[in-house]
Amino acid sequence: MLYRTAGQFKTSYEADQALFPIKQDAFLLGVILLLAVVVFPLTASEFTFQTLLIPILIYSLAALGLNILTGFAGQLSLGTAAFMGVGAYACYKMITLMPWMNPIVAILLSGVFSAGIGVAFGIPSLRIKGFYLAIATLAAQFFLVWLFEKWAWLYNYNASGAIQVPNLEMFGVYVSGPQASSIVQYYVVLFIVGLLTWVCINLTRGNLGRTWKATRDMDIAAELIGINLMKSKLTAFAVSSYIVGVAGALFVFMWRGAAEPNLFDIPLSFRILFIAIIGGLGSVMGNYLGAILIVGLPVVLNLLPNALGIPIGSATVEHLNIMIVGSLIVFFLIVEPHGLAQLWRLIREKLIIWPFPH
Amino acid sequence: MKHFTKLAIAAAVAGVTAGAAMAQELYTPNLAYRTGPFAATGIPLMNGQADYLNMLNARDGGIGGIMINAEECETGYSTEKGVECYEKTKGKAIVTQPWSTGITLQVLPKTNVDEIPILAPGYGFSPMMEGTTFQWAFNAPSGYWDGADMIVQYLESQGDLSGKTIAFLHLDHPYGKEPIPVFEKMAGDKGFTFEPIPVGLKEMQNQSAQWLQIRRMRPDYVVMWGWGAMNAGAITEAVKTKFPMENMIGVWWSGHDADLAIVGDKGKGYKSISWSFPNMDAPVMADIKKHVVDAGKSQSNDTEMQGVFYGRGIVISAVLAEGIAAAQAEYGTAEITAAQLRWGLENINMTEERINELGLTGMVAPFSTSCSNHTGHSGGWMLEWDGAKFVKVSDHLTPNVASYQELANTKAAEYAEANAPWPTNENCGG
Numbered sequence: 001m002l003y004r005t006a007g008q009f010k011t012s013y014e015a016d017q018a019l020f021p022i023k024q025d026a027f028l029l030g031v032i033l034l035l036a037v038v039v040f041p042l043t044a045s046e047f048t049f050q051t052l053l054i055p056i057l058i059y060s061l062a063a064l065g066l067n068i069l070t071g072f073a074g075q076l077s078l079g080t081a082a083f084m085g086v087g088a089y090a091c092y093k094m095i096t097l098m099p100w101m102n103p104i105v106a107i108l109l110s111g112v113f114s115a116g117i118g119v120a121f122g123i124p125s126l127r128i129k130g131f132y133l134a135i136a137t138l139a140a141q142f143f144l145v146w147l148f149e150k151w152a153w154l155y156n157y158n159a160s161g162a163i164q165v166p167n168l169e170m171f172g173v174y175v176s177g178p179q180a181s182s183i184v185q186y187y188v189v190l191f192i193v194g195l196l197t198w199v200c201i202n203l204t205r206g207n208l209g210r211t212w213k214a215t216r217d218m219d220i221a222a223e224l225i226g227i228n229l230m231k232s233k234l235t236a237f238a239v240s241s242y243i244v245g246v247a248g249a250l251f252v253f254m255w256r257g258a259a260e261p262n263l264f265d266i267p268l269s270f271r272i273l274f275i276a277i278i279g280g281l282g283s284v285m286g287n288y289l290g291a292i293l294i295v296g297l298p299v300v301l302n303l304l305p306n307a308l309g310i311p312i313g314s315a316t317v318e319h320l321n322i323m324i325v326g327s328l329i330v331f332f333l334i335v336e337p338h339g340l341a342q343l344w345r346l347i348r349e350k351l352i353i354w355p356f357p358h
Numbered sequence: 359m360k361h362f363t364k365l366a367i368a369a370a371v372a373g374v375t376a377g378a379a380m381a382q383e384l385y386t387p388n389l390a391y392r393t394g395p396f397a398a399t400g401i402p403l404m405n406g407q408a409d410y411l412n413m414l415n416a417r418d419g420g421i422g423g424i425m426i427n428a429e430e431c432e433t434g435y436s437t438e439k440g441v442e443c444y445e446k447t448k449g450k451a452i453v454t455q456p457w458s459t460g461i462t463l464q465v466l467p468k469t470n471v472d473e474i475p476i477l478a479p480g481y482g483f484s485p486m487m488e489g490t491t492f493q494w495a496f497n498a499p500s501g502y503w504d505g506a507d508m509i510v511q512y513l514e515s516q517g518d519l520s521g522k523t524i525a526f527l528h529l530d531h532p533y534g535k536e537p538i539p540v541f542e543k544m545a546g547d548k549g550f551t552f553e554p555i556p557v558g559l560k561e562m563q564n565q566s567a568q569w570l571q572i573r574r575m576r577p578d579y580v581v582m583w584g585w586g587a588m589n590a591g592a593i594t595e596a597v598k599t600k601f602p603m604e605n606m607i608g609v610w611w612s613g614h615d616a617d618l619a620i621v622g623d624k625g626k627g628y629k630s631i632s633w634s635f636p637n638m639d640a641p642v643m644a645d646i647k648k649h650v651v652d653a654g655k656s657q658s659n660d661t662e663m664q665g666v667f668y669g670r671g672i673v674i675s676a677v678l679a680e681g682i683a684a685a686q687a688e689y690g691t692a693e694i695t696a697a698q699l700r701w702g703l704e705n706i707n708m709t710e711e712r713i714n715e716l717g718l719t720g721m722v723a724p725f726s727t728s729c730s731n732h733t734g735h736s737g738g739w740m741l742e743w744d745g746a747k748f749v750k751v752s753d754h755l756t757p758n759v760a761s762y763q764e765l766a767n768t769k770a771a772e773y774a775e776a777n778a779p780w781p782t783n784e785n786c787g788g
Contacts, residue, residue, distance in 0.1 A: 047445045055438075149530060149558075159539055159769070160483070160532035162463055166776055178467035178777065256441070258463045260532055262559050263437070299442060314432040315392035 003351040019201065036190060041183050049182035051299045056291045057193045058250050063275040063287035064200055065243030071281035072204055073236035074216025075125050079137035080272045082144035083241045084248025085264030086114035089154050091249035092163045096156055103168040103175050104188065107253060111245035117144070118241020125233050141266055148261035162260040165253050176253045185254045192250060196243055201284055203239065212236050278332060280339025289340035293332070298325055383425040384694065386678060387447040388455045394434030396586040399614055399667060404430065405658040406671020409650045410642070414679060416649035421682045424692040437461055452696045453477050453678065459533040467777055469494035475700045479674045480610055480633060484536055487733035488770035489704065490786045496703045498677055499725045499736035500633040503766070504757035505609050506537035508631050509581055510544050511755055512607070512740050520549035525577035527568060527584065527592060530556035534583045540762050553577065562588040569595045582608040590617040593625055603627035610634070613741055613748060615665040623745040633738035634722055635750060636669030641717035646672070666741065666748050673722045680706045704729045708736070723754050729786040735759050
């Protein structure tokens with residue numbers, strides 16, 4: 001009923017190939033964008049910005065980066081957090097060496113560094129596959145975190161070994177550092193995440209995306225039909241690491257404000273991998289759904305007992321929280337192993353033919 | 359319509375009275391960690407803190423006639439959760455207690471904007487002692503640099519240090535690196551060799567590589583800046599390699615009874631510098647027993663209550679309570695604000711008499727804070743493990759603050775510059 005497609009005729013190939021062949025999808029996206037751009041920022045409190053809106057967007061972007069590599073090109077990676085770290089440290093060095101630099105430009109440029117490192121660590125993927133490649137990326141994870149600790153130049157020889165985000169201005173408004181207001185940071189994050197998501201949707205639907213999918217599904221067959229595997233795999237590593245690097249720079253500059261090397265250790269890699277898997281590998285929207293589940297839900301669950309007036313200790317809440325989120329993950333994976341994006345796809349298909357299923 | 363207006367008025371009145379009822383307490387949230395990898399050390403500290411404030415609430419009806427709401431917000435020692443807790447509590451909090459160096463690093467730059475005092479007793483960024491720059495941060499009664507200085511003083515009292523070697527076994531983390539500048543400076547002044555040996559976060563439980571290095575180096579002393587699982591790892595490893603325990607000294611966070619109970623008698627002689635001491639005969643312990651433990655409001659147990667960390671939790675809450683009391687006296691109101699509490703924390707005067715009056719006899723050394731001195735530099739005692747518990751083995755040691763005051767000023771200025779615009783307190787007399 002809501003999703004009735006009757007009467008929506010396509011008269012050209014462009015219309016048939018459009019991103020949203022069904023009007024309702026475009027309408028839904030419009031509503032979500034309206035919420036994200038107007039409603040949330042106007043109504044959100046400082047707490048909502050800092051614990052829900054900004055982190056969910058940043059984690060979604062990081063998962064999107066990983067999804068390009070793992071979901072679209074089929075190259076398993078466990079080094080996401082380290083590549084985020086490269087982006088964050090690159091951005092920090094650029095900002096401190098060149099304080100006149102526009103922060104958004106610096107954040108977007110910092111991805112270039114992680115793309116370079118990503119390609120370097122992606123070279124083994126030409127020879128090794130699957131779990132073995134995962135081990136190779138794991139090496140990147142350990143090596144880079146070690147480097148962040150030992151190479152004092154990266155953190156400007158700070159005694160504590162941590163990087164601290166300075167106050168950065170853009171057109172007279174603070175966009176990062178302690179003086180920046182959450183709403184400004186939110187809009188910066190939303191702009192960059194939106195931009196990169198748009199780029200990714202188009203990339204994955206285009207020639208390059210098809211090359212990646214062919215590589216993922218069967219690399220020998222892809223080679224036989226004339227796809228250059230080296231190019232395909234390395235571009236996947238480059239694009240993925242670029243996005244992950246930008247996510248890392250946003251992570252530190254727009255949200256955390258300070259970072260120590262072990263922040264970029266393997267638990268963060270796993271967290272992002274979980275978001276990508278639970279959201280759905282090979283999907284763009286899934287990353288957002290996954291991030292809402294993994295990042296947003298625990299925060300909301302933590303607030304529940306207080307809001308309902310149930311008097312339980314915060315440590316107990318934390319224990320319960322871990323159990324609930326854990327079992328939800330298991331539940332969703334059993335119900336739909338292909339992730340939340342697939343779940344939504346099925347719901348949508350059912351809605352389209354409802355109330356007359358064949 | 360009339361009915362609706364009535365309802366609306368009733369709701370508004372209820373809202374106002376509820377608001378007033380809410381304000382009848384001081385909200386001093388604690389970003390606790392009773393879960394996660396460091397829970398073993400967190401639980402006794404949090405229990406000590408909570409029990410002291412519960413005791414004040416039960417015995418005196420709070421502080422200055424107003425109840426204290428020391429709600430805990432669980433962080434599991436995770437920075438991410440810590441920031442979540444900070445954002446959640448900062449609306450009505452008059453103080454924030456971040457509890458981890460990572461969370462302190464995140465919260466510190468925001469304090470000038472949010473204007474909430476940070477109370478980080480005995481941890482955090484050492485240059486925080488410079489109150490003119492760090493207007494909102496307090497690490498009374500002692501900072502890490504005080505600890506480093508007192509350890510070297512104690513070692514000097516055991517014999518001349520020139521030509522000796524001190525190995526510095528530390529967590530490779532902002533916390534562990536904190537005292538290095540002061541040790542290096544003293545190594546230059548006093549002519550001993552200072553060898554930092556970092557322990558990575560992943561190697562905390564397995565330090566065989568580090569102890570092999572120590573065995574090869576044959577240092578005269580091992581000074582340890584460890585935390586959580588690292589302490590137990592280092593102590594068991596030291597016992598295994600037969601390092602003379604009496605030459606091993608830890609900072610106050612490396613003096614946890616449970617870590618030493620594992621090795622028992624073999625750990626005899628291990629020392630830890632501390633600004634707090636669990637004096638079981640102190641009147642406050644009896645009061646806590648009477649008002650909190652016997653009332654069934656404590657989460658602690660007998661063994662834990664005899665430990666150093668539980669006693670330290672009590673002292674931390676007592677410092678906070680003193681700050682609140684000082685602010686209440688100055689502003690003549692029980693319901694103080696965050697800014698007023700800042701004044702209070704700057705004007706703590708813990709004299710020997712006051713300590714006795716509070717019933718904390720022998721649990722903390724006298725100290726006083728001022729607007730430019732946010733640490734107080736109480737000094738402390740060298741504690742030694744006698745096989746079953748920690749005992750005092752030194753007189754009251756006082757840090758020689760003058761020797762690193764300049765360093766603190768430089769570091770504070772560097773911090774302010776890196777975080778510009780960073781307002782400093784210009785009307786700070788002294």
